[in-house]
Structure formats: structure tokens, C-alpha cells
Amino acid sequence: MAASAGPQIADLREPPSWRRTKSRIATVLMVAAFVLTIIPLGFVLYTVIAKGASIISWQFLTGSIPPNVVPANVGGMGPAIVGTLEITALATVLAVPLGVLGAIYLNEYGGNRPLAKVIGFMSDVMTGVPSIVMGLFIFSIWVLHFGYSGLAGAFALGCLMLPIVIRSTYEMLRLVPDPLREASYALGASKARVTVTVVLPAAIGGIVSGALLAVARAAGETAPLLFTILTVTTVNRNVFSGPNTSLPSQIFANASSPYVGAQARGWGAALTLIAIAFILMIVARLVTARFARYLR
Amino acid sequence: MSTVTKADPAGPAGSARQLSERRPLGDVSFQAVALAAGLLVLVILALIAISTSQQASSWFSTEGLKIFTKAWNPTANQFGALAFIYGTAVTAAIALIIAVPVSVGIALLLTEVVPYRWSRPIVYVIDLLAVVPSVVWGLWGILVFAPWIQQHVYNHVGSGVNGLPVLGSLFGPPVSGASFFTAGIILAFMITPIVTSLSREVIATVPVIDKEGAYALGATRWEMIRGAVWPHSQGGVVGAVLLGLGRAMGETIAVALVIGSSATITSHLLAPGYSMPSVIANEFGEASGVFRAALMGMGVLLFAFTIIINVIARAVVERSARRHRGA
Numbered sequence: 001m002a003a004s005a006g007p008q009i010a011d012l013r014e015p016p017s018w019r020r021t022k023s024r025i026a027t028v029l030m031v032a033a034f035v036l037t038i039i040p041l042g043f044v045l046y047t048v049i050a051k052g053a054s055i056i057s058w059q060f061l062t063g064s065i066p067p068n069v070v071p072a073n074v075g076g077m078g079p080a081i082v083g084t085l086e087i088t089a090l091a092t093v094l095a096v097p098l099g100v101l102g103a104i105y106l107n108e109y110g111g112n113r114p115l116a117k118v119i120g121f122m123s124d125v126m127t128g129v130p131s132i133v134m135g136l137f138i139f140s141i142w143v144l145h146f147g148y149s150g151l152a153g154a155f156a157l158g159c160l161m162l163p164i165v166i167r168s169t170y171e172m173l174r175l176v177p178d179p180l181r182e183a184s185y186a187l188g189a190s191k192a193r194v195t196v197t198v199v200l201p202a203a204i205g206g207i208v209s210g211a212l213l214a215v216a217r218a219a220g221e222t223a224p225l226l227f228t229i230l231t232v233t234t235v236n237r238n239v240f241s242g243p244n245t246s247l248p249s250q251i252f253a254n255a256s257s258p259y260v261g262a263q264a265r266g267w268g269a270a271l272t273l274i275a276i277a278f279i280l281m282i283v284a285r286l287v288t289a290r291f292a293r294y295l296r
Numbered sequence: 297m298s299t300v301t302k303a304d305p306a307g308p309a310g311s312a313r314q315l316s317e318r319r320p321l322g323d324v325s326f327q328a329v330a331l332a333a334g335l336l337v338l339v340i341l342a343l344i345a346i347s348t349s350q351q352a353s354s355w356f357s358t359e360g361l362k363i364f365t366k367a368w369n370p371t372a373n374q375f376g377a378l379a380f381i382y383g384t385a386v387t388a389a390i391a392l393i394i395a396v397p398v399s400v401g402i403a404l405l406l407t408e409v410v411p412y413r414w415s416r417p418i419v420y421v422i423d424l425l426a427v428v429p430s431v432v433w434g435l436w437g438i439l440v441f442a443p444w445i446q447q448h449v450y451n452h453v454g455s456g457v458n459g460l461p462v463l464g465s466l467f468g469p470p471v472s473g474a475s476f477f478t479a480g481i482i483l484a485f486m487i488t489p490i491v492t493s494l495s496r497e498v499i500a501t502v503p504v505i506d507k508e509g510a511y512a513l514g515a516t517r518w519e520m521i522r523g524a525v526w527p528h529s530q531g532g533v534v535g536a537v538l539l540g541l542g543r544a545m546g547e548t549i550a551v552a553l554v555i556g557s558s559a560t561i562t563s564h565l566l567a568p569g570y571s572m573p574s575v576i577a578n579e580f581g582e583a584s585g586v587f588r589a590a591l592m593g594m595g596v597l598l599f600a601f602t603i604i605i606n607v608i609a610r611a612v613v614e615r616s617a618r619r620h621r622g623a
Contacts, residue, residue, distance in 0.1 A: 033401030130546025220429025
């Protein structure tokens with residue numbers, strides 16, 4: 001910068017060096033904080049991929065779960081994959097419609113009423129309820145009376161998903177502009193009709209992607225399933241009755257096993273689980289990109 | 297046609313007014329269904345409180361205030377939960393001490409330092425931390441991380457501080473890979489995404505005018521953050537930290553695998569311990585009678601703690617958000 005034009009010109013150069021250095025140090029520390037979080041993430045993903053990829057094969061994905069003592073190249077995780085898919089799907093069918101309806105109440109009907117405010121607030125609070133408590137809850141009201149089943153596990157996962165779906169759907173409904181609603185009312189449509197045929201389609205991209213993220217989170221949960229589905233090693237195609245199993249419960253069981261074969265199958269299951277979660281997350285992003293009409 | 301125009305039960309989302317009093321049946325029933333779905337949240341929360349306390353009642357009635365002692369011996373019918381409460385508090389505290397500065401640092405990096413097109417990929421990376429399931433953190437923690445950190449860090453630290461007054465009783469031997477401290481570190485990784493994203497939302501609400509004002513007075517970036525950003529977002533960041541605390545207290549599976557499963561109260565952070573959620577996860581399957589009621593009761597305590605923390609946190613966040621919108 002050309003500083004010396006005249007003697008009266010104010011000094012616009014950078015502040016004295018100690019203040020500048022302090023600011024630099026702060027910036028460096030912020031970057032360091034980010035680097036500090038990438039290291040464990042990279043470490044985990046690297047380990048899971050390195051140890052999991054070597055064991056994953058078609059036989060691993062479909063084979064039955066062997067006893068812990070057998071070596072790594074025998075058997076697989078078939079029953080756990082079946083269990084995870086059917087329990088998560090059932091939980092989605094239970095929680096997503098209810099969550100969307102709850103959000104419709106909050107945004108379309110509730111507005112500023114005290115009841116709607118309480119429901120919105122408590123739904124946010126409910127996202128903080130520990131997942132193990134959901135497991136204990138379903139155990140006391142369902143499993144004690146009707147026994148272990150995939151359905152009980154789906155109830156527990158559904159309870160976890162419900163507030164997440166309500167929150168994400170509510171945010172999306174809020175983005176739908178009011179003139180759209182008013183135009184439909186002007187044509188004589190009832191409120192229910194406007195909501196179902198105008199508001200929901202306008203927000204569908206965001207609703208679907210929010211729901212998928214909730215599903216991804218539920219698919220990885222172990223604690224709510226421990227006392228609701230039990231952990232068996234045989235395949236159970238009937239999600240409505242009898243003990244079941246899932247990938248997370250199987251990883252939990254194998255992680256505390258001293259046998260190398262069981263641990264190796266645990267890594268394979270972990271890679272499968274992370275892959276499922278990633279696929280759901282990527283689909284969610286694609287859906288957002290493709291269908292989102294109103295973005296923040 | 298009636299002369300009284302009733303306000304639409306709609307609320308603010310649509311401001312149409314009904315021209316006739318009668319609403320179609322389908323419309324009314326749709327509203328009822330939506331309301332029922334909303335009420336379900338309150339019903340579930342109430343049912344959780346009622347059903348779990350009912351199952352835990354025999355613990356509360358037979359032990360009374362002894363539930364807060366440290367005597368835990370299921371075979372001798374002693375069910376004091378203090379060791380587990382202690383472990384939960386200690387691991388959550390370690391997690392916060394590590395995660396909060398890091399999270400606030402990343403939030404400041406995202407909002408004040410890097411340009412917008414860089415901030416999106418950084419957010420994706422941080423969100424990936426949240427995608428890794430709890431059980432995978434546990435599997436990695438017990439099979440890879442705990443042995444590594446014991447061999448390369450804990451053993452040296454343990455022998456280095458042995459005999460020193462305060463450090464010796466905090467970090468001295470016995471050291472173990474599966475310990476309070478390992479659980480705290482893993483928890484820190486797990487709560488970083490939520491604390492970061494909430495702090496970022498709060499910090500992003502700081503008015504640009506305030507920041508430009510600080511720069512105009514000649515402040516450096518750090519002075520601007522301390523003078524303009526921090527006073528504005530303090531309350532919200534406290535709320536974000538409390539939500540992280542709630543997460544850390546309730547986290548089960550990862551902690552159950554790496555905490556070492558030993559019901560002891562000790563100042564030695566590198567020694568094995570136990571926490572409320574992890575003892576439930578490990579023991580509930582084989583428990584019966586008062587033992588099962590005791591584990592259920594710890595679930596009730598956990599539910600109560602996390603609800604209280606979450607209510608305070610949400611209230612803090614909402615209050616600071618409202619104040620700044622009004623300002």
C-alpha cells in the first residue's frame with residue numbers, strides 16, 4: 001500500500017503486531033479444532049473400511065450367524081441384515097406418518113396457541129430422551145405383556161424418530177409461502193384439502209429428506225433394541241412375533257467377544273451398517289436437491 | 297348465511313376466513329387426527345414416566361434413600377446407585393471439557409473465518425461424525441482406540457505423574473485402556489456435531505452491523521469475536537452445551553463398551569468405572585426382582601435428569617433467540 005502521499009493522511013495500516021498475532025493465534029486454534037475432529041473420524045472410517053472390506057462378500061451378507069468361536073471366513077450376518085431392514089422399515093411406517101401429522105397440527109392448526117407451543121417444546125425435549133430409556137419404556141408397556149418381537153423394537157425406534165420427524169417436517173411446512181394457501185382457499189377448498197393437495201406436495205422434498213435422516217439415525221441405534229427384540233442368531237422373517245436380531249445388536253454382542261472371528265464379523269457388520277446409513281444420507285441429499293422448491 | 301364471521305380455526309399459517317359456519321366432516325376429522333398425532337408426543341412422555349417408575353417402584357420402596365449410597369452388590373441385595381451416578385457425571389464432564397472448546401472453535405471458524413463455499417463441506421464432514429452409529433464408536437473404541445491410547449499415552453502419563461499431589465490422584469496408576477477417560481473422549485467425539493451445529497446457529501444470528509461496527513473501530517478479528525459475537529451468543533452457546541451434556545449423559549452403547557464396567561468411585565480417571573446407561577445395557581437382560589427394578593429405577597433417574605437438562609437448555613436457547621430477534 002502506498003502510504004506516503006502526504007503528512008496528514010491517517011495511518012490505515014494493520015494494527016500493532018501483538019494484537020494481530022493474538023488474532024492469528026485464535027484463527028490457528030479454530031483450524032486446529034477442526035483438524036482435531038477430522039482425525040478420529042478418519043481413524044474410525046479407515047479402520048472400519050480396512051477391517052470390514054476384507055470380510056464382506058455375498059456369503060457374508062446372506063449367511064447365517066455362526067457361534068463366536070468359528071473363524072472369520074465362515075458364516076455371515078444375514079439374519080441381522082434382515083432384522084435391521086424389517087425393524088427399521090416398520091418403525092418408519094409407524095413414525096413418519098404420525099410425525100408428519102403432528103407437524104401439520106403444529107404449523108397449520110396450532111399456530112400460537114398454548115397447546116401447540118407446549119407440544120412443540122416437549123417434542124424438542126423428547127429428542128433428548130436417551131435411547132436406552134425408550135427401550136426400558138417399551139419393555140415395561142409392551143414386552144412384559146406380549147413378549148419380545150421385532151414390532152416392539154420398531155415401537156422403540158419409532159419413539160426415537162417421532163420428534164425428529166416432527167421437527168424437520170415443521171421446519172419445511174413453515175417455508176411454504178402463505179399466498180399458496182390463500183389462493184387455494186380462494187377457490188373454495190377446505191383446509192384439509194389445501195394441506196394435503198397443496199402444502200404437503202410443496203414441501204415434500206424436505207419432508208422426505210428429513211425422514212430419511214431420521215431413519216438413518218434409527219437404523220444405527222442399539223440401546224432401544226436390547227430389551228425389545230433380544231439378540232438371537234437365527235433369521236426371523238416374522239417381524240410381529242418372536243425374538244429378532246439386528247446389525248447394531250450383533251455388533252454389540254461381537255465387540256465384547258474375545259474371539260478373533262467374532263470380532264472380524266463385527267467389523268464387517270459395522271461396515272454394512274455405516275454403508276446403509278451413508279446410502280440413506282446420500283439419498284436424502286439427492287431428494288433435497290431434486291424436489292426442494294422452497295429452501296432457506 | 298350467518299352474520300357472525302367466525303375466525304378461522306386455522307391460525308397464522310393460512311389467514312382465510314370461513315364464509316359458512318359448517319365445515320365439512322372430512323375437514324374436521326383431519327384436524328382431529330393431526331391434533332391426536334401432536335398429542336401423542338405428550339402421551340408418550342407421560343407414559344414413559346409412569347410405566348418405568350411403576351416397574352422401578354420396588355427399588356424405591358425397599359431401598360428408600362439407600363439408592364443414593366455406593367453399596368452395589370446384587371448378590372447381597374445391595375442396590376446403591378451412587379457409583380453409577382458418579383461415573384455418568386465424570387464421563388459427561390470429561391466429554392464437555394474436551395468437546396465444548398473444539399465445537400465453539402469450529403462454529404466460529406464456520407461463521408467468522410472461512411468463506412461460505414468452504415463452510416458447506418466442513419459442515420458435511422462434521423455431520424459425518426453424527427452418522428457413525430454409537431455401537432461402531434464402541435467397537436472401534438474397545439478394539440482399536442483403548443489399547444492404542446493405553447500403550448502410547450496412559451502408561452507414560454501414569455508413571456510420569458505417580459506420586460505428585462493432585463495429578464497423581466487424578467491420572468496416576470492404576471491405568472487401563474477401558475476407563476472413565478476413554479469413555480469421556482469417545483463421548484466428546486459423539487457430542488461435537490450437535491454442540492457445533494447449535495452454536496453455529498446461534499452465532500450466525502449476530503447482526504452484521506455489530507460486527508462491522510467492531511471492525512470499523514479498528515478491532516482485529518479476535519477482538520471483534522470477543523466484543524461483538526461473544527456477548528450476543530453467550531446464552532445460546534450455554535444452551536447448546538447443556539444439550540450436549542444431555543446427550544453425553546444418556547449415551548449408552550459406546551460407553552458400555554469402553555468404560556471398563558467396574559462399579560467404583562475413585563478419583564483415578566484412567567481407571568475403569570461404570571455409568572447409569574451402561575449398567576442398564578449390560579445387566580438388564582439377566583436381572584430380575586429388585587435387581588431389575590433397580591436398573592429400571594436408574595432409567596427413571598436418567599430420564600428425569602435428561603428431561604430437566606433439556607427443558608433448561610431449550611428454554612435458554614429460546615430466550616436468547618427471542619431477545620436477539622427483538623433487539
